[in-house]
Amino acid sequence: MKSFKVSGQRSIGYGQPAYIIAEIGINHNGSLDIAKKLIDEAAAAGCDAVKFQKRTPEICTPKDQWHIERDTPWGRMTYINYRKLIEFGFDEYKAIDEYCKEKKIDWFVSCWDEEAVDFMEQFNPGVYKFASASLTDHDLIAKVKSLNKPYILSTGMSTMNEIKDAVEKFGTENLIIAHSTSAYPCPPEQLNLKMIHTLQDMYPDVPVGYSGHETGLATTVAAVAMGACLVERHFTLDRAMWGSDQAASVEPQGMQRLVKDIRDVEQAMGDGIKRVYDSELAPMKRLRKVITPKAEKSAQ
Template identity: 30%
Template sequence: MKVGSREVGPKCTPLVIAEIGINHGGDINVAKEMVTLAANAGAECVKHQTHFVEDEMTIEAKSIFPPNADVSIWEVISQSALTPDEEVELKAHTENLGLLYISTPFSRKAADFLAEIDVPAFKIGSGEADNLPLIRHISKFGKPIILSTGMQTIETIRPSVEIMEQAGVEYALLECTNLYPSPPEIVSLKGIEELRKAFPKAVIGFSDHSIGSEMALASVALGASILERHFTDSRYRVGPDISCSMDPAELRWLIDRSREVHIALHNEKQRTAPEENVYRFARASVVSDADLKAGHVITENDIWARRPGNGEIPGYRFDDLPGRILARDVKKNTQLRWADFQ
């Protein structure tokens, strides 16, 4: 798939998405500073959350308290949402720094707004992964969709995938666990392969809410092409997603290490040219294990394999020698050559 001009898939280095989300607390200046820090850390893409609270929730949301907040979800979002003009400003700032700007719409109005400001792709969060009318609405825009699959099973997300495929949009599915933070006891790395097998047309990635980068890097080793993690300017900031957010240093580390893991993932099993100097001393050569006379018929007890490996007969040819007849005398511990035999 393509997000803007960025190719995303198994053959490409992982796309690391720095999710600013609502970590800015509704302050446009903080949001812009977070984007700047992400750019300085080497990020290619930042993700925001676009909220139009009245179109997103009903009044019942005022009595629902998320496990990672001490106020209702209505208040969390109301306090953290940027105005449309501020989001346009944030997108312009992001793109001026050369980064891709994508966002998660949590309502039909938010999706329409993001289409109007021409985001290169839509991100759909786990909470909306089975919101079929919203997914159908977003799919009509014809832009790539990155769908997190937290709190879902293969079967419950199948209808959503069918909608995207019928619309003909490029899409990615991210394995995800929606607890902030997520302990390893409930994180599913196995889910990456299960998604790949169930939905072979999808680009597969990992949306990480654990503490540290270990799970994200492990997902790359399993073939994840997208890594999404919450991002903040400081881990000491107060906010519902801060506990599982990475700071600029952690973002840089994740980008660099994920690229290294991706490179290693695609290297064939072989002896490489840089290993040749090691190979010459580290492997073994076949040697005599006793003083032997010309005309002697070699048995396994007469020979052994010892370092270095610069001898003419390597250790892996050991079984070719028993039964051969010596053409000359050899001393114990002498590297044997093919010419030593009749």
């Protein structure tokens, strides 16, 4: 299985610690101050990266929804104006780029359209992510593929044939696959974590990760124990904040616990070679009636 260098400090793939991504997405609600607070909390928790979403509103918003009005924390407005309000531009991403470098945490985005890819190339991200909704957008994948950078392909809301079609068309070079179920929040019985093994068996040379939308933490830790090379969870300062992704997000205290549990599990996995540890010698002398010669030698 391959691994890909995605920053000066971290790689994603075989033989590497799980790459932990705090998905800020649009949970910043258009506020650079909130985005910076989320970056602070992700870095403090020990996450490897924060991820945002980048859209060109006029391209990604269906025209029949442009003028539908909705209530927002900023008043009643049309949907297209709302999409523009929460979208960061050059100045905000330049500030995010500088801030993440200061905090020594990676950042990148999910681009939802080709213009967004051109926009993000100004910041030379080390990796790109495709949201599950984009798995069948082959033009968008081709745009990123042409950049010769690692890219993460999420597989939520997709059939096996759709996954196979994308991989067959674009090959496995620079590819990282993330198993996902696109329900917000996702009930445990629909997480289907064994798909991690299915994808590993299907594409043995491709790093396989997990993008989760559940409310708990244990299943994300389980994904790492099953071999996920990366994990991604939506991240928020407060699940009660306004926004469609907040309820399925992890708060700072939960992210700290998630990162700690993942790192503990990685240490606990060991190497599969049975040995008698020094910490076992005293209990062995005290509790065993018969100590084998080999064990006696180890205990000396």
